[in-house]
Amino acid sequence: MLRGSTPARPSPATTTPARNVSRFKRPQAAFAAAAAQTEGRENTIKKIIAQSRASGRLNLSNQQLTTVPDAVFAAAEPEARSKAVDFSFDRSDDGGANWWEAVELLRLLLADNALNTLDPRIGTFTSLAILDVRNNQLTCLPEELGALEQLAVLNVSGNQLTELPDVLARLPIVDLNLANNNFETLADNVVGRLAKLQTLDVSGNALAALPGNLPLQLTTLILAKNKLRDLDGVDLARLALLSDLDVSDNVLTSVVTSASTIPALVRLDLRRNKLRGAFPGVELNLPTCKELYASFNALTSFTPGFIGSAAMLRTLDFCNNAVTELPAEILGLKELKRLDLSNNNVRTLPPELGLLEGIDVLLFAGNPLRGVPTGSTQRVLAMLRDKIVHGAAVSSTPSSAATSRASTPVPGSGTLTPSAQESHTRTVDLSQRGLTTLDAGMFDGLAFTPATLVLHHNRFETFPAAGFTGAIAASLSTLVLSHNRLSALPTEAAVLLPNLRHLDLSCNALTQLPATAATPFPSLQELVISRNRLAGATTITAENLAGFPRLESLIAAACGLSAIDADAFLAADTLRVLDLADNDIAAVPPRLGLCKGLKTLRLGGNRFRVPRRDIVDRGCEAILAYLKDRIPT
Numbered sequence: 293m294l295r296g297s298t299p300a301r302p303s304p305a306t307t308t309p310a311r312n313v314s315r316f317k318r319p320q321a322a323f324a325a326a327a328a329q330t331e332g333r334e335n336t337i338k339k340i341i342a343q344s345r346a347s348g349r350l351n352l353s354n355q356q357l358t359t360v361p362d363a364v365f366a367a368a369e370p371e372a373r374s375k376a377v378d379f380s381f382d383r384s385d386d387g388g389a390n391w392w393e394a395v396e397l398l399r400l401l402l403a404d405n406a407l408n409t410l411d412p413r414i415g416t417f418t419s420l421a422i423l424d425v426r427n428n429q430l431t432c433l434p435e436e437l438g439a440l441e442q443l444a445v446l447n448v449s450g451n452q453l454t455e456l457p458d459v460l461a462r463l464p465i466v467d468l469n470l471a472n473n474n475f476e477t478l479a480d481n482v483v484g485r486l487a488k489l490q491t492l493d494v495s496g497n498a499l500a501a502l503p504g505n506l507p508l509q510l511t512t513l514i515l516a517k518n519k520l521r522d523l524d525g526v527d528l529a530r531l532a533l534l535s536d537l538d539v540s541d542n543v544l545t546s547v548v549t550s551a552s553t554i555p556a557l558v559r560l561d562l563r564r565n566k567l568r569g570a571f572p573g574v575e576l577n578l579p580t581c582k583e584l585y586a587s588f589n590a591l592t593s594f595t596p597g598f599i600g601s602a603a604m605l606r607t608l609d610f611c612n613n614a615v616t617e618l619p620a621e622i623l624g625l626k627e628l629k630r631l632d633l634s635n636n637n638v639r640t641l642p643p644e645l646g647l648l649e650g651i652d653v654l655l656f657a658g659n660p661l662r663g664v665p666t667g668s669t670q671r672v673l674a675m676l677r678d679k680i681v682h683g684a685a686v687s688s689t690p691s692s693a694a695t696s697r698a699s700t701p702v703p704g705s706g707t708l709t710p711s712a713q714e715s716h717t718r719t720v721d722l723s724q725r726g727l728t729t730l731d732a733g734m735f736d737g738l739a740f741t742p743a744t745l746v747l748h749h750n751r752f753e754t755f756p757a758a759g760f761t762g763a764i765a766a767s768l769s770t771l772v773l774s775h776n777r778l779s780a781l782p783t784e785a786a787v788l789l790p791n792l793r794h795l796d797l798s799c800n801a802l803t804q805l806p807a808t809a810a811t812p813f814p815s816l817q818e819l820v821i822s823r824n825r826l827a828g829a830t831t832i833t834a835e836n837l838a839g840f841p842r843l844e845s846l847i848a849a850a851c852g853l854s855a856i857d858a859d860a861f862l863a864a865d866t867l868r869v870l871d872l873a874d875n876d877i878a879a880v881p882p883r884l885g886l887c888k889g890l891k892t893l894r895l896g897g898n899r900f901r902v903p904r905r906d907i908v909d910r911g912c913e914a915i916l917a918y919l920k921d922r923i924p925t
Contacts, residue, residue, distance in 0.1 A: 337361060348398040353424075357405040365413045403427055403447070415439035426450045426469070433457050449473070449493070461485035471514070472496035478503050494518070495538070502526050512536040516561070522546050528554050535891065540564055540585070551575035556868075558891055559583040563609075570595045577601040579817075579844060580868045580891050587611045587632070594619045603627075603794070603817065604845065604869065611635050611655065618642060623719060624744060624770060626650070626794065626818075634658050644719055646676030647746070680721065718743040723772075725750055730759025741767035748774040748796075755782030760789060770794040774820070777801050781821075783811040786839065791815050798822040798847070804829045808839025818845040822871070831855040834863045845869035849894070852876060858883035865889060873897045885919030 337355060341363050344350035350364065396419035407428040414423075415436030420443055427450035437443070438459025446460075449471035456470075461482045468489060475497040483492070484505035492506075495516040504525045506513070511533050520542040528534065528548065535558040539547075544565040554560075557578055568590035575595070578584075581602045591613040599605075599621035606627050611634035618633065623644050628651055635658035645654075654669040665675055720735070720742045727750040735742060741763045747756075752773065760768070768789050773782075778800040785792060786808075793815050802824035819840065829836075831853055837843065837860055844866055853875040861867060861884065870890055874897035893912040896905075903918045 338363060344397065346395065348395040349401075350397060350399065351401040352405070353401045354404040357402070357407060359407065359409075360402065360411045360414075365411070365416060398422065400424070410434055410437075412436040418442070421445065423447070433460075435459055438462065444488075449496075455479065456482045458482060464488050467491040469493045470497070475499060477501070480505055483507070490533075506531065508532070510534055511556075514538045515542065517541040520544060522549070524549060528552055532556060533888075535559065535580075537561070547572050548574060548576055553577040553579070554581075555579065556889075556891065557581050561585045562589070564588040567591055569593075572598060580604055582627070582892075583607040585609045587613070589613055591615055593617065594621075597621075600624060606630065608632070611658075618645070620718070623648070624794075626770075626796075629653070631655070641676060643676045643679035646673045646678075646680065647719075647721070649673065718767075719746065720744070721746040723748045723750070727756075728752060730756040732758045732761050734759055735764045736762050743767055744770040744772075746772045747776070748772050750776050752776040752778060754778070755784055757782075757784050757788055760785075765789060766791060768792060769815075772796045774798040774800070779803060781806055781808075783808065783839075786811045786813045794818045794820075796820040797824070800824055803827050805832060805836040807835040808837070810839070812839035812841065815842060816840050817842055818847070818869075819843060820847040821851060822847050822849040824851050826851045826853065829853070831857045832860055833857050834860040836860070837864050840864070842866055847871040848875075849897075850874040854878060856881055856884060858886070861887050861890075868892065870894070880915075880919065882919045882922040882924075885916045885921075885923065887916065890916065 337352065340352060341350065341361070352361075352364075397417045398419060399422040400414075400417065400420055401422075401424045403424050403426045405428050407425065407430060410425060410430060410433060412434045413436070414434065415438070418439055418441055420440050422445040423440070423443060424445075424447040426447045430448065430451040430453060432453065433448065433456065435457050437457060440463060443463045443465060445467040446465055447467075447469040449469045451473055453470070453473040454475060456479060458479075458481060463486070465486050466488050468483075468486065468491070471493045472495070475494060476499065478494065478499065480503040483489070484503050484507065486507050488509060489507040490509050491512040492510060493512075493514040495514045495518070497518055499515070499518040499520060502515070502520070502523065502525045504527070506526055508531065510531050513531075513534060513536070516538050517540075520539060522544060523539070528537075529552045531554070533556055534554060535556050537554075537557060537559070538561040540561045540563040542565050544562065544567060546567070547562065551574055554577070558580055560578065560581060560583070563585050564587075566589070567586065570593045571586060571589075571591045572595055576598060578601055582604055584602065584605060584607065587609050588611075591610060592615060599619050603625065604627055605625050607630040608622070608625070608628065609630070609632040611632045613636050615633065615636040615638060618638055618641060620642070622628070622631070623642065625648065628648055630653040631651060632653070632655040634655045638656065638659040639661065641656065641661065641664060651669060651673060654672055656664065665671060718740055720738075723746050727747070729752075745764075745768055753776075755778065765788055769791055771785070771789065771792060771794070774796045775798075778797060779802065781797070781802065783806065785795070792813065795813075795816060795818070798820050799822070802821060804826055805821070832846075832848065834857070837846075843864060846864075846867060846869065849871050850873070853872060854877060856872065856877060856879075858881040861870060866889070867887070868889060869892040870887075871892075871894040873894040877895070877898040877900055879900050880895065880903065890912055893915050895908050895915065903915055907914050907918050
């Protein structure tokens with residue numbers, strides 16, 4: 293090149309191809325990557341389908357499917373069945389099942405995809421027990437579902453369904469999940485005819501009413517986030533097995549409009565409704581209820597007798613209401629673990645609340661309370677106990693109220709100072725007094741008739757029958773005699789205290805349980821005999837329980853029992869709670885699994901190895917199911 297000359301510019305023809313390659317290189321790479329990803333997903337699906345033929349379980353959830361792949365139905369179609377089968381023992385090259393391993397499809401999971409329709413060929417899987425198509429875009433279900441004669445679990449939640457096909461009514465469905473769809477009604481001729489249905493979830497729909505003939509086998513009914521104003525269409529008392537009822541986030545103004553009993557209910561959720569005034573307004577008995585949630589309503593009080601009918605409550609939540617006074621019946625909830633009364637108008641906490649030492653959580657923020665310390669629940673309970681004015685002040689001569697509060701009680705004689713106990717609690721606390729007997733008529737001067745008598749940590753060696761005369765004999769419903777020296781079950785209490793419902797004899801010196809048929813306790817619902825060394829008894833027999841026709845709770849932990857008499861508990865058809873923990877039980881009889889009425893069963897801390905600990909830890913339902921499956925046929 294000559295000095296001073298300029299280099300020749302390249303012609304456009306030589307630069308254009310390079311520019312075009314640069315322009316289209318990235319899109320081509322993206323297309324290739326997308327194609328590779330699609331091919332990879334298809335290969336994954338094929339592998340999953342192949343493996344399902346050996347396991348009977350096919351999980352195609354979250355695979356971005358818009359239709360069910362044809363390969364899913366290939367093995368079930370008639371032409372596929374007619375093909376010759378290779379009976380050689382060479383392993384399959386595709387990772388699928390060999391002919392000797394192939395099983396029927398039992399579980400099909402198609403959740404979290406984009407299915408608009410469910411392929412009618414689904415009906416070819418006649419052995420299918422579980423079908424999960426939740427979180428798709430289904431607007432209807434095919435009639436071919438009626439061919440799934442073994443279907444037990446159907447989950448169609450998170451779709452756009454408005455009705456169910458009539459053919460579902462003849463299927464043995466146990467668990468039906470219809471949550472988060474567009475249902476405005478439930479057809480009586482479908483849901484009402486599912487005779488084996490135990491769990492029904494229709495939360496997150498637009499239901500304004502319920503069918504009146506819900507299946508009698510229901511144990512769980514979830515109705516949250518609908519438009520229900522009442523439950524008048526449902527006879528809850530008729531659902532004898534119902535244990536969990538969730539009607540939160542509706543517009544309920546009432547739950548029941550006439551006297552009702554829900555015999556097996558364990559959990560009731562009424563949060564965020566339109567309930568106001570006294571709850572429930574009419575007689576509602578919940579004898580086995582353990583959890584009651586009624587927060588975020590406009591309640592001002594509880595109907596007298598309601599809390600008392602739910603003596604097994606462990607959780608009571610009525611925060612964010614307008615309650616002005618803590619119901620006195622709460623003081624009788626011996627099983628209570630959690631009490632939430634936050635954001636109400638409660639001005640005082642009764643000191644006797646401190647006697648409920650089992651409470652683990654007590655929440656009361658947002659109330660116009662004064663003088664209540666902040667800090668742990670146990671600190672608050674201790675403060676309340678310190679404020680109790682003990683009605684047990686016993687003296688030989690009359691004295692003023694101030695003198696009787698400060699005086700040291702003299703065991704065995706004297707009169708009970710009537711002003712020493714607030715009448716609304718109806719509780720007399722004579723614990724830790726060194727008492728060996730009670731005087732006749734010592735309760736006659738009280739301004740109220742006691743419902744609860746606390747006598748724990750004294751020196752009683754025999755039942756103090758002399759003290760139970762007059763009005764207290766008829767009014768007493770709870771008697772606490774724990775931590776004494778009783779050597780025998782006080783059968784005379786059956787005659788003296790006909791309305792006794794709760795009897796605590798834990799930590800005494802009982803050696804055996806007598807036959808009680810001759811001296812029955814007509815009203816007793818709870819018997820606590822824990823931590824007695826029943827050396828004269830290896831088990832609890834039907835004769836021991838014959839005198840308790842209404843017994844619902846038997847607490848017999850750490851009693852030295854070595855065996856379980858299943859027939860005894862089968863005969864006690866009212867029993868709901870059975871605690872045999874920390875004994876010396878070597879075996880659990882399978883027939884115990886037939887005790888359908890049991891809602892709580894505690895067996896931990898024994899020496900049996902079957903059922904395994906993980907099953908025992910899962911609770912009553914799991915234990916009973918395990919035992920029932922092992923009953924010889």
